[in-house]
Amino acid sequence: MRALTVVPGVAGSARLEERDEPEADGRRLLVQGLALGVCGTDREILDGDYGWSPPGAERLVLGHESLGRVLDAPEGSGFRPDDLVVGIVRHPDPVPCPNCAAGEWDMCRNGRYTEHGIKELDGFAAERYLLEPEFAVKVDPALGLAGVLLEPASVLAKAWEHIEAIGRRARWEPARALVTGAGPIGLLAAMMGVQRGLEVHVLDRATDGPKPALVADLGAGYRTGGVEGTCDLMDVIVECTGAPGLVVDVMGCSAPGGIVCLTGVSAGKKKVPLDAAAFNRGMVLENDVVFGSVNANRRHYEKAAEALARADRGWLERLITRRTPLSRWAEAVEPQADDVKSVIDLAS
Numbered sequence: 001m002r003a004l005t006v007v008p009g010v011a012g013s014a015r016l017e018e019r020d021e022p023e024a025d026g027r028r029l030l031v032q033g034l035a036l037g038v039c040g041t042d043r044e045i046l047d048g049d050y051g052w053s054p055p056g057a058e059r060l061v062l063g064h065e066s067l068g069r070v071l072d073a074p075e076g077s078g079f080r081p082d083d084l085v086v087g088i089v090r091h092p093d094p095v096p097c098p099n100c101a102a103g104e105w106d107m108c109r110n111g112r113y114t115e116h117g118i119k120e121l122d123g124f125a126a127e128r129y130l131l132e133p134e135f136a137v138k139v140d141p142a143l144g145l146a147g148v149l150l151e152p153a154s155v156l157a158k159a160w161e162h163i164e165a166i167g168r169r170a171r172w173e174p175a176r177a178l179v180t181g182a183g184p185i186g187l188l189a190a191m192m193g194v195q196r197g198l199e200v201h202v203l204d205r206a207t208d209g210p211k212p213a214l215v216a217d218l219g220a221g222y223r224t225g226g227v228e229g230t231c232d233l234m235d236v237i238v239e240c241t242g243a244p245g246l247v248v249d250v251m252g253c254s255a256p257g258g259i260v261c262l263t264g265v266s267a268g269k270k271k272v273p274l275d276a277a278a279f280n281r282g283m284v285l286e287n288d289v290v291f292g293s294v295n296a297n298r299r300h301y302e303k304a305a306e307a308l309a310r311a312d313r314g315w316l317e318r319l320i321t322r323r324t325p326l327s328r329w330a331e332a333v334e335p336q337a338d339d340v341k342s343v344i345d346l347a348s
């Protein structure tokens, strides 16, 4: 069977290669890979900037945004052949730390967690793979290909869960939310904000392409230009770009008692000045919160599966703007104008 592999740390080392067929072992699910979502982390790994091979191996199978179909499921696993499944990306560290021990590996304290397709566990860019049932999540079959959005959606399900946990520190009646960035993460963040009954605004640079209509069809407002004037009195801000200038801007403009959730991983070495005194004064005098959020545990995947099941399927499918066969993976990972989510078709 074919798998897309890479030598982590070596730019341009990715290749499609033949690997031995995985064999059902009576414990794990044997899964037929259907689709794989491509994201910025994959591009970082392909560029040699991130990623770790499994211990003792030179190459890592890429891919962490999965969708597969169960071919073989052990008795008592809770799964059956033909179930659509998504693999949970992160596994707990071996110590384990207190959070991993409680199933909250997204909050790992010692950094020794492992991640499929990223850190020491082979990923899902393969025609077939094995999944531990406790790290597999069932997807509503009605979602079809849109089930590949479950992993990115899980990251936002966690972000919203934590926003609400912080909100409960006092009486909290949020009305307005701002999402920065209308990529897949931003659009899923906006979708979940609308599902919560909030007035949602999405800020992005794009003035054409599919993003303005995707936002409008959610019932959210689409904004271009700067944060100033867009972001006044936002109770919740979900920052999804990691662009340093935007991060500084949104941290300074939430409503009193506002919550700013940072989800973007900044790249590059651009330095942006921050007036620490003004920032501190604003934070203190308005009881503001700025926090970071990454990854997801099983509870978040389950919440994300519910959110996707409640969403309009046609809208979700429009997030998948390109489908490319595995044999042409290099095209799939090359960013294109008007991309929202590029997906590699593993079954064609």
Ligand SMILES: [Zn+2]
Binding pocket: 092, 093, 096, 097, 098, 099, 100, 101, 105, 107, 108, 109, 110, 111, 112, 113
């Ligand atoms: Zn841990």
